[in-house]
Amino acid sequence: MENLEINKEGLIVSGEHCGWTILIEQEDPKDKEYIVYIWSPDGSEGYDDWCEDKEWLENLFRDNKWKVKWEEKSK
Numbered sequence: 001m002e003n004l005e006i007n008k009e010g011l012i013v014s015g016e017h018c019g020w021t022i023l024i025e026q027e028d029p030k031d032k033e034y035i036v037y038i039w040s041p042d043g044s045e046g047y048d049d050w051c052e053d054k055e056w057l058e059n060l061f062r063d064n065k066w067k068v069k070w071e072e073k074s075k
Contacts (some may be wrong), residue, residue, distance in 0.1 A: 004024060006034070007026065009023050009070075009071045016066065020041065022036065033050065035050055
């Protein structure tokens with residue numbers, strides 16, 4: 001599994017929604033939950049997924065066959 005960056009934007013470079021932006025948020029590091037946001041290049045479409053824990057998050061990436069190029073700076 002590729003390195004998943006939390007609270008950083010990235011570009012989906014392969015898999016479902018290739019070319020879209022992605023952001024994984026975890027509001028409180030003590031929580032195991034994540035919210036994954038993706039949106040189209042022009043911002044006209046977007047979706048979010050709630051993940052119960054890291055395993056669920058990894059499965060979401062695996063199922064969508066996502067490879068992501070993460071931004072250098074933090075969001």
